[in-house]
Amino acid sequence: MADDNGSQNAVVIERTLDAPADLIWRMWTDPEHFKAWYGPDGATIPVADMDVSVGGTRLVCMEMETPNGTMQMWFTGEYREVVEHKRLVYTESMSDENGNVLSPSEMGMPEGHPTTTEIIVELEHVGGRTKMVMTHAGVPADSPGAAGWEMALDKLAARVASQG
Amino acid sequence: MEEDRLSETFAALANSTRRAILARLAQGEANVSELAEPFDLSLPAISKHIKVLERAGLVVRGQRAQFRPCTIDAAPLEEISTWAEQYRPVWEARFDRMDDYIQQLKQQRKT
Numbered sequence: 289m290a291d292d293n294g295s296q297n298a299v300v301i302e303r304t305l306d307a308p309a310d311l312i313w314r315m316w317t318d319p320e321h322f323k324a325w326y327g328p329d330g331a332t333i334p335v336a337d338m339d340v341s342v343g344g345t346r347l348v349c350m351e352m353e354t355p356n357g358t359m360q361m362w363f364t365g366e367y368r369e370v371v372e373h374k375r376l377v378y379t380e381s382m383s384d385e386n387g388n389v390l391s392p393s394e395m396g397m398p399e400g401h402p403t404t405t406e407i408i409v410e411l412e413h414v415g416g417r418t419k420m421v422m423t424h425a426g427v428p429a430d431s432p433g434a435a436g437w438e439m440a441l442d443k444l445a446a447r448v449a450s451q452g
Numbered sequence: 453m454e455e456d457r458l459s460e461t462f463a464a465l466a467n468s469t470r471r472a473i474l475a476r477l478a479q480g481e482a483n484v485s486e487l488a489e490p491f492d493l494s495l496p497a498i499s500k501h502i503k504v505l506e507r508a509g510l511v512v513r514g515q516r517a518q519f520r521p522c523t524i525d526a527a528p529l530e531e532i533s534t535w536a537e538q539y540r541p542v543w544e545a546r547f548d549r550m551d552d553y554i555q556q557l558k559q560q561r562k563t
Contacts, residue, residue, distance in 0.1 A: 299536040303547050307554045315550055325550040328542065422547075424539060 297402075298425035309373045309411045309418045316376055316409055328352075335362075342370055346378060347387050364389065368406070376409040402426035461528045464508035469493070470501050474510060477524040481514070487522065 305312055315321045319336035327333045327350055335349035343366065350361045364387040369377035381389040381404045392401040408423040464470055473487055488498040502522060505511040509528050514521045 297536050299540045299543060301540070301543050301547065303551070305551060305554060307558075311554065311557075315554075321553075324553045325546060328545065420547075422543060424536065424543065426536070 298423055300421065300423045302419065302421045304414065304417050304419050306417050308416070309413045312411055312418045312420055313373045313376070322348075326350075340367055340370055340376075342367055344370075345387065347383070347385075349385070360385070362387075365404075374411055376407075378407055380405050380407060460508045461510070464504050464510055467501070467504075469498075470505055473498075473501060473505065473522075474524060477511065477522055481521040481523045483519045483521045 315325065317338060317340045319338055322336050322338070323333040326336075326348070331350050331352045333348060334351050335347060337345075337347045339345055346363075346365050346367065348363045350363070352359045352361075362383045362385050363380050364383035365379040365381060367376070367378045369375055382392050383389050389403065392403060404426075406423075406425050408421075408425070410421045410423075412419040412421075465474075469491060472490070476482060476487060476490070484495060484498055484502065487502070488495055491498065502511060502513075506513060509525055511522050512525050514523070
């Protein structure tokens with residue numbers, strides 16, 4: 289809310305959760321907990337491999353039942369900062385099941401979606417509860433904007449047409 | 453962003469003539485008769501389209517009395533098209549589920 293018109297290429301969400309920071313930390317770093325909340329409704333997370341250490345890799349699979357059968361989406365990334373119970377930074381890219389990075393546009397992601405994004409989770413203990421601030425940002429080298437608005441206009445037009 | 457402004461931007465874009473006008477302005481400023489050239493439309497009809505784009509904040513008109521050239525303002529477009537804002541509802545839903553899941557864990561611990 290606070291960030292709506294500020295930094296254009298990041299989404300920042302703040303939540304205060306009724307649990308200690310170590311449990312929230314495990315929500316992000318323990319595959320069993322992560323699988324319980326991460327997937328969209330109707331999806332499952334059959335794979336969540338997480339080597340939670342600086343330079344460690346992650347590989348997550350999201351699985352959905354569609355009228356055309358089971359659809360899988362794979363995401364890979366690397367942990368950049370790991371400060372237990374306080375701060376977690378990792379990258380994310382769409383990939384195949386072996387962790388080879390794929391282009392987001394080919395995978396039907398929102399227009400302008402950068403190839404690599406970064407997720408920053410900051411936790412702060414506040415009287416028995418935990419303030420969590422999540423920032424999801426494009427990695428600058430790949431961020432959109434340079435593409436110019438003309439392309440965005442074409443895509444938007446297509447989107448408007450498809451909604452009509 | 454405000455819901456009304458979003459609707460106005462979409463409404464302004466939901467017309468091929470207006471999109472063509474914007475595409476032309478992306479190459480540089482132009483006055484109304486220049487903008488009318490490629491279309492089989494009267495000047496008043498083109499002016500009407502430009503007014504819609506102006507209201508949506510997509511086009512700005514200069515003050516020079518004779519020409520009042522039109523220029524483009526891409527800000528409203530950028531606002532809709534950032535991938536990040538499209539992601540916000542995805543994360544909000546995830547954190548709702550995280551919240552629910554934490555409550556479940558607490559219930560289990562009690563029983």
